Amino acid sequence: MNDLDSTVALLSDLIAFPTVSADSNLAMIEHLAERLEAAGARTSVLKDDSGRKANLFATLGPDRAEGGLILSGHSDVVPVEGQDWHRPPFEMTEDDAGRLYGRGTCDMKGFIAAAVHLAPELARIATHRPVHFSFTYDEEVGCLGARSLTSELATRGLKPAMTMIGEPTEMRVIDGHKGVSEYTVRFHGRAGHGSDPEAGASALDAAIRYAARLLELREELKRRAADDLPFHPPWTTVNLGRLAGGNAHNVIAASALLEWEMRPAQPGDAEFVREALSKHVEEVLLPQLRRTKPDARIETEVIGDVVGLDPENENALRDLLLALTGTADAGTVAFGTEAGLFRELGGDVVVCGPGSISQAHLPDEFVTRDQLDHCLRTIRGLTQRVAGTA
Numbered sequence: 001m002n003d004l005d006s007t008v009a010l011l012s013d014l015i016a017f018p019t020v021s022a023d024s025n026l027a028m029i030e031h032l033a034e035r036l037e038a039a040g041a042r043t044s045v046l047k048d049d050s051g052r053k054a055n056l057f058a059t060l061g062p063d064r065a066e067g068g069l070i071l072s073g074h075s076d077v078v079p080v081e082g083q084d085w086h087r088p089p090f091e092m093t094e095d096d097a098g099r100l101y102g103r104g105t106c107d108m109k110g111f112i113a114a115a116v117h118l119a120p121e122l123a124r125i126a127t128h129r130p131v132h133f134s135f136t137y138d139e140e141v142g143c144l145g146a147r148s149l150t151s152e153l154a155t156r157g158l159k160p161a162m163t164m165i166g167e168p169t170e171m172r173v174i175d176g177h178k179g180v181s182e183y184t185v186r187f188h189g190r191a192g193h194g195s196d197p198e199a200g201a202s203a204l205d206a207a208i209r210y211a212a213r214l215l216e217l218r219e220e221l222k223r224r225a226a227d228d229l230p231f232h233p234p235w236t237t238v239n240l241g242r243l244a245g246g247n248a249h250n251v252i253a254a255s256a257l258l259e260w261e262m263r264p265a266q267p268g269d270a271e272f273v274r275e276a277l278s279k280h281v282e283e284v285l286l287p288q289l290r291r292t293k294p295d296a297r298i299e300t301e302v303i304g305d306v307v308g309l310d311p312e313n314e315n316a317l318r319d320l321l322l323a324l325t326g327t328a329d330a331g332t333v334a335f336g337t338e339a340g341l342f343r344e345l346g347g348d349v350v351v352c353g354p355g356s357i358s359q360a361h362l363p364d365e366f367v368t369r370d371q372l373d374h375c376l377r378t379i380r381g382l383t384q385r386v387a388g389t390a
């Protein structure tokens with residue numbers, strides 16, 4: 001079999017592991033670890049506290065903490081429930097146009113299959129610097145696996161020169177994206193009869209005032225934005241996703257809940273919003289609630305916190321990948337990735353992988369054979385330049 005057919009065969013194996021974020025990914029991680037060990041890699045399977053999920057970190061080539069390349073992907077996929085699939089989501093199928101269908105084909109098991117298929121060849125190429133593989137859990141629910149893995153790698157003193165994050169960009173070279181922070185805020189007041197609103201402590205009133213403050217902040221964030229931010233839209237955004245609370249027309253709402261997100265486009269904005277909100281809570285909302293309910297509470301839960309990737313003037317990995325993929329310019333994307341966490345290890349980080357984000361998370365998700373072929377050539381060329389030269 002040629003490289004592409006072998007990659008497609010491995011992808012088919014990987015699609016058959018239903019690694020939805022809520023479920024275990026261990027079977028797939030063990031399968032990948034075996035493949036990498038067979039290629040001579042030194043592997044670590046690092047389980048989470050529940051023991052049901054694991055990160056896989058593996059290394060080919062010299063045993064050195066500094067330099068080299070990380071090929072990074074997440075093992076988890078989003079659920080398929082409620083989606084109108086015309087093909088089996090966890091059994092890869094192919095059409096006449098070379099489209100390979102299945103949950104995770106583009107986001108992002110195609111990249112993982114390409115990287116792992118090439119491992120025996122990369123082992124021969126990586127004579128001077130290491131090539132690492134990082135396959136994480138729980139990316140789709142807030143990059144939890146990458147957070148734990150990057151802090152473990154920092155403890156080990158790992159300082160990679162470059163990290164390629166193979167999220168679907170149609171092999172375009174992406175050197176920046178916004179962060180994503182998701183919050184659930186719970187408001188606890190006191191019920192009462194609707195005929196006398198001041199006798200209770202309306203959690204719904206508080207939630208609406210909180211939401212209104214967020215809408216004001218949304219406008220302020222536009223005004224705060226630097227002139228040349230490379231994102232769309234070019235400022236930090238706030239979205240109110242869900243507001244719920246109360247029981248009936250004539251009852252003061254004892255509890256309410258607001259789900260919202262923020263996508264920071266520049267340093268300082270997230271702190272600005274968090275400080276403005278906590279001031280509003282302490283100085284306005286809690287005093288109002290506590291007039292009639294002394295132990296009223298407003299609690300914020302951080303659901304996800306994806307670190308942004310700020311484009312930088314110097315990025316040798318970006319320049320190498322532009323040359324290898326024959327593209328003129330790097331760009332930014334509107335989705336979050338693990339890139340910002342890997343950036344914290346030092347070294348250059350780029351997002352570049354096969355398939356289109358417009359297929360990700362949807363029914364009948366697919367990646368094309370052409371994209372996988374492009375990915376194979378890019379990973380091989382990159383490894384030759386980063387790990388194979390003195």
Ligand SMILES: [Zn+2]
Pocket residue numbers: 074107108139167168
């Ligand atoms: Zn992804």
